[in-house]
Amino acid sequence: MDKTPAIATHGLTKDFGKRRAVHVLDLVVPPGIVFGYLGPNGAGKTTTIKLLAGLYRPTAGQALVFGHEVTSDRDRVQGMIGYLPGDFTGYADQTGGQFLHLIGSLRGGVNPARVLQLAERFEVDLGRRLGTLSHGNRQKIGIIQAFMNQPPLLVLDEPTQGLDPLMQREFLALVREVRAQGQTVLLSSHVLAEVEAVADQIGILKDGRLLTTLTMEELHAGARRSIDLTFERSVPEADLRRTTGVKDVQVHDRTAHLSVTGSTADLLRVAAPHGIVRLVTHETDLADTFLDFYENGWEDSDAQRLSEGAVGPTPQPSVLG
Amino acid sequence: MRNVFQKALWDQRRNLPFWASGVALVVLLEAALWPSMSDMASLDDYLQDLPPALREVFSLDQMATGSGFLNAELFTLVLPMIFLVFAINRGARMVAGEEEAGTLDLLLVTPLSTTRLLVQEAAALTLSIIALGAAVFGATMVGGRLFGLGISVAAAVVGATALVLLGVEFGILALVIGALTGRRGLAIGAPTALVMAAYLLFVAGALVDGLAAWRGFSPFDQALHSGPLSPQVPASFAWLVLPPLLALLVALPLWSRRDIGTAR
Structure with missing residues (x-):
């Protein structure tokens, strides 16, 4: 064709x-x-x-x-x-x-x-x-x-x-x-x-x-997942917060609830040395990812990552008149 | 319905017969008055007392003849106005009306070009006004025979043609303004204002000497000055054909470059 x-x-x-x-x-x-x-x-x-x-x-x-x-x-x-x-x-x-x-x-x-x-x-x-x-x-x-x-x-x-x-x-x-x-x-x-x-x-x-x-594959890859990590001893909270793609870290006892956008490779690399007892991932609805776009649009870091490079100039401030 | 021309005619399947029988009825009723009018011996004396300008505008001088009577009573004001109301409304509805209803998109997103669409609409409009003219012609002939007005076929044809040309001129103008702006209100309003101006010039030209020279520019004068029920085709009819053709030619390239549906 x-x-x-x-x-x-x-x-x-x-x-x-x-x-x-x-x-x-x-x-x-x-x-x-x-x-x-x-x-x-x-x-x-x-x-x-x-x-x-x-x-x-x-x-x-x-x-x-x-x-x-x-x-x-x-x-x-x-x-x-x-x-x-x-x-x-x-x-x-x-x-x-x-x-x-x-x-x-x-x-x-x-x-x-x-x-x-x-x-x-x-x-x-x-x-x-x-x-x-x-x-x-x-x-x-x-x-x-x-x-x-x-x-x-x-x-x-x-x-x-x-x-x-x-x-x-x-x-x-x-x-x-x-x-x-x-x-x-x-x-x-x-x-x-x-x-x-x-x-x-x-x-x-x-x-x-x-x-x-x-x-659609890229969209799914960019979807945000929420993950629960339970550690052997204490939660390395500061390390987790520094990891790329990780957001909304909450710690309860020895379990960290957080969300990851895209690949979980970095997160696992950081978390593994601390001994992971249990790992639960919840695939969030694609609609949530999409909603991020609507709400945060271009400014949002997730959106920038998804767009793979600049798309257009930033909006011009409107002229007073 | 296979094309826009047929569709535009189909849209008038109820409307046009209603208007045609309406104008025919008006002509027949007026003709029926003729026997009693022609018996009034004092009518001529009465008319002689009226101002000359008034006699000219309404062709009252020939009130004593059957065709003069119909000219004065119908063909110089009532029938032209009926034709104009019909033509302007139809013309405005054809493109601007469709556009405001959101249906024009569907006709255009086809291999049909904007040029053909407008030409087909113009043809359908012209044909429906001709149908209205045919009804007037028929009623004039029938009424003339029945009530002894003595109107020749030629005079009836010329009279109906004057109405058709007047209607087509302003109807096409409404169509074109609708195509250029997408606004039905404007497509009705602007030609209506022009009709008023043209009629004012037609009347004022008869009343005011200084304006007499300008009177020929009024489409009403071009259509009506010879009667319009008269056996001769006046040369001024040519001036009625030219403006709508020009308006169409000028509008075609402009309308094809316009955004459709933004005026809603």
Whole structure:
């Protein structure tokens, strides 16, 4: 398969007046993967997606989809994208079937059998007008229109909102299927748990800056673990506190409770000479790691370590005016 | 529905028949008044006493003929305004309305270009205004026959065409302003203000001698000065076609470079 990145942005920047929504974004999404695009509300996820979909024009930099520049080759790029907006509504007075037929025709025709199969799978009635559907059922129509003509790139803005857990699972299964067929999926979300199950890679965005991109393995490696160490005699508390990656040391009797980020090699090297009687590790939820990013963002040492090098300049202090 | 043109027409499946039957009914009812009006012997004397400017604006001089009667009663104010309300509202809804509803994204993130989208919307708008014009033409012919107004086919065609051209001019303007700004309110407001200005110039040009030379710039004058129910196609109709075409041509490259959905 072609090695051209499905998505590549170079210094992509978007300002709205004085507000900078996306800040010098350099993002590369290889083809054939599921990329989780994560960030808190207002981080610039939707802006990036609209830049990729050719709905916004960048203030600076460029975005390429399969090597085609979005701005100069807009219609071709738009023809390669299955797009689900974050606020999908469709036309209230059209039935699901009419709507999908219209969008399918604009994309140059779509296999009706594929549409029916997707509708059956998501248990949505194509004969009902969109205005009469519940939010979740309308969202399913949105998902179907994005997937129905099997575009090489799917750009989905918070696709699972409004779906019940069963349908979320169905959606994730569909994402895995299209990846198996070589399609690329960019999935935005503000919750890690949503993308954790399918993503091969994630990118974390905050305040318009890409903090880091990680493979899922790297993310797991960066997860913080809490560990209980029980020593033969007394706890070498001072030594433990000095060890890299170790935090939140609490001592009860001969047991130290602490948390480690990343590798435990250093910790074990320091602790071993003191005679470890018992070692218990609790793998913390990945969500906690992720929350660290949100709360502490770029300033946090864990985040810096994960990002493997500088990503962008520090924020400029705002000018008084 | 296979494209934006068909979709734009489908959107009017209830609206357009309602408007078309409305204008047809207005024309028929007015025509039905003609027999009793034409019997009023004193009407001409009464009209002679009115100020010349008023007679000119409402084409009252030919009030004694069937076409003159319809011109004065409908074609110089009521019907143009109905056409303009319809055209401006539809035009504003087509791009700006879709954009405010968040549905424009879905039409654009397809191989469909912004140019084709706007041209198809403009074509659908023009066709629906022509349909409205056809209803006026039909009602004028039927009413004319039934109540003996003596209006020729040519005059009815020219009269309906004047309304269509006037509607298309401002409707396309609303469409274009909507495409350039993404704001439906502005797409309705700005053309409406221009309609008011154009009508003011049309009326003031008849009342004030100093403005008479400028009157020809008003689309109302260009559309209505010949009657508009008259067997001759006035050359000034060309001036009604030019501005919407120009507006479209100027807007196309600008609208393709605009951020979609930021005005919401």
